[in-house]
Amino acid sequence: MTDKDTAGAAARTVERALAAVLSARAGDAGSADGIDTGASLLAADPAADAELRRRGEQFVRLAWERGWGPADVGRLVRRDLDGPHLRLLAELIAAEARRYESLPPRWAAQLADLDAEREARPYRADRFSYATSVLELYLLLVRLPAIEPVGPVPGTPVHLTAPADGEPRMLTRIRALLAKAEATGYPQEAEALTAKAQELMARHSIDEALLADRTHRGDVPGACRIGVDAPYETAKAILLDAVASANRCRAVWNSAYGFSTVVGFEPDLEAVELLHTSLLVQGTAAMTRAEAAQRAAGRKRTKTFRQSFLLAYAHRIGERLTLATEQVTAEQVTAEQESATRAAEEGVGGLLPVLAAREVAVADRTDRMFPETVATRVRGATDAEGWTHGTSAADAARVPGGRGAADGPGGTDRRGRIRPAR
Template sequence: MSGRGTFDDGRPSAEAGALVGAVAAAYERGWQPADLLHLTRREGECPPALAATAVLYQARQCRAADRAPTAWSDQLREVADQYPDQARLADGVPVDDPRGDHLAGALVAGRSGFLGYQMTELATEWNRLPGTTILLPLPEEWPAHRADAPTSEPAGDADPKVLGRIRGLLAKAERTEFEHEAETFTAKAQELMTRYAITSALVRSRSAAGRTAVHSRRFHLDNPYLTEKVHLLTAIGEANRVRTVWAADVAIATAVGTAIDLQQVDMLFTSLLVQATRSMQSSAAEGRSGSRTTPFRKAFLAGFASRIGQRLREADAKATEDAAADESVPLNTLLPILAGASAAVDSEFTRLFPGTRKSRARSVDAHGWYAGRASADDAALTPGARPIRPGK
C-alpha cells in the first residue's frame, strides 16, 4: 500500500509506535485507560477497537499487570473483556518493539485491518488532550513490582462475597418485569451495602490507624440526557457521603469518597438508571401526554433524581440508627465517626477540585418532573415498605 498513513512494500511504519507513545503521554497528563476508550467512542472518528489495541499493548510494554495500582489494572481487564479480539492481538505482538514495527504489521494484517491514517488520527486526538486532575499514581511513579498491599491501593473494599450478593440482587431487580419484585431486590441490596459500610467505618475507627482513606472514581456517561444522569449520580452520592464534580466537555463525572461508599454509589447508580429508564419508557407505552418528547424525558429523570435523593437520605438515617443498635454503639458515638469520614471526603475533594462551582437549576417540563418523582416513590428502598406518596 502507499499514500498518507499507509505502508509500502511491507516496510514498518512509525504510526503504530506514535500511537502507543500517545497513550503513554496521555497517562502522564492524568488520563487513565478507561478515559481513553470513552473519549474515543465519544468522538466517533476512530475505531474504539484500535484504541483498545493500543491501550492493551502499551500496558504490556510498561508491565502494568505487575506495577499498576489495582484500580488501573481493573480498567485494563475491563477493556480486554470488552475487546477480546484486540486483547489477543496485543498479546501476540512482541513487547520489545520500540519503533512499532511488529505492532504495525499486526494492525494492518488479518481481521484487524486498521490503516495508518486511523492510527495517526487517533494519536493526534490523544495528543491534543489537555491535562486533567491526577487521581492515581502516574506510570513513571509505579514501583518495579507492586507490593501485596501498596499504600496507593483503596483501603476497605467490600468483601467480594458481599458485593456478589448485592450485584446479584440488583441484576434480578433489573431483569424482573414485576415492580414489587424489583423493589424488594433493590431494597435488600441497599440494606446490605449500607450496613456493610457502617460496620466497616466502626472497624476503621477502632483500628490503630483509624484514618479514613479517600479515593476517587470516574464515571463515563453517554448520551442522551447527560445533565439529568449527572443529577441522579450526584443525588445518590450526596446520600452516601460522596462528592461529585462534572466535566461536561468530556462527559466524565468524578466521584470522591471512601472505597466502599464509591462502590455503593456505582452499583446504585447503574441499577437506578436502568429502573428510571424502564419507568420512563412505560410512561410512553401508556400513552401519557407528552411522554415521548425530550423535555418530558429530561424532566422525568430530573424529578426521579430529586426524589430518589431524598429517599436515600431518609433510608441512610434509618440504616444508621439500626446499625448502631445492632452494633450496640450509641448513636451519638456513631454519628461523629461518619461526620469525620465526610470531613475527610470534603478535604480531598477541595484539594482535587479547588475551583468548582454548583450548577444552577433549570426550568423543566412539569408533567415529566412529577411523573419522575412519582416513579422514585414507587422504587421502595426498604423491604416490605409501602410506597411513599407526597401529601399522604
C-alpha cells in the first residue's frame, strides 16, 4: 500500500469515527454509543492518529472563528469534562497557535495558563481510552455556538498605537499593592493597600483619557472576558459588574457559559481584571474566616450564609468603588479648573466632556455587541448574619469614600446585564 493509500484509509477511519459521534443529538442516549463506536475504530487504526490530530486543530480554529478564546474553551472543558481532556485541548491549541506570527492581546497569558496545566497533568491511557477522550473533546468543540468576539482571530494583523514593551509602570505598582492586600492577614493593612490601588487605577484611567484626547489617538472601546465560576456565580457576577461600573466599563454576564464580557477602554479593562481578581480573593478569604467562626458556634447552614455574604460584599464594594472614582474625578476637575487659563492656551479639552464621550462610546459598543441583553434584579440574600459579615468584609477592603446606606438581607437591587441564552 502506498503512502497515498495509507493516508486515504486513515482519513476514512477518522471520517467514520466522527460521523458515529456527530450523528447523535446533544443529550441523546445514543451519544455514548457513538463515542464508543468511534473510539473503537480509532483504537484499531494507529495510522489515523496524525489525521485525527489535524482535525482537532481545525476544530480549534473553528472555535476561534466563532468568537471563543483559549481561556473560554478551557473553562468549559474544566466544567464539563476533566483533566485528560484539558491536557488534550492544551496540546491542540499549542500546535494550532504555532501557525501564526502574531496572536491577539491577552492570548499569551491564556496560552501560558493552559500550557502550565498540561505540564501538571501527565496523561497515560490505552488507545481506546485515549480515543474516547479525544472524541468527547471534539464533540464539545464542534458544538460551540457563535458568540460575540472580543478581539481578532489569530493571524489577523494587529495595529498597535504604541510598542507593547511590557506593561505600564502604574499597572506594575497596582499589581504589587493588590498582591500585598491579598497576602496580609491584617484587615486594616488590606484596606489601605486596596484603597491606594483603586486611587491609582482611577488616576491612571483619567490620565490615559486626557492623553488620548490631547494627541487625537483615536482610541476605541475594546472587550475582554472574565470567568465567573460556580458556586455562587450570581454574587460573583454582581461583584464583577460593580467593579466594571466603577471603572467606567460595562459587564454582560453569560450564565450558560460561565463568563462575563467586560466592555471598556483598554486601561480600564486592565484595572477591572486586576481589581476583580483581588477583591474576589480577599472576599473569599474573609468568607472562609467568618464561616469558620459560625461553625465553631454550632451553625450549619453554610450555603445560605455564603450566598448572603457574597451578595452583601458585592453590594457594598460597588458603593465603595463608585465613591472612590467620583472622589478622584472631582479632585481632577478641581485641579483642572484652577489651571483653566493654561489649559485653554494649550488647547486641552475639559475632563468631564472627555469622560462623557468615552462613556457614550462604551455604551454604544456594548449595545452593538449585545443587542438582546436584559437587566435583572437579584434578591438572593436571606441570611442576616451572612449579610452582616459580608458587609463588614467589604468595609475591611474599602476604598476612599463615605459610607453608603446599608440594606438588609434581601434588600439589594443591584441590576446586572445578562445575555439571554440562545
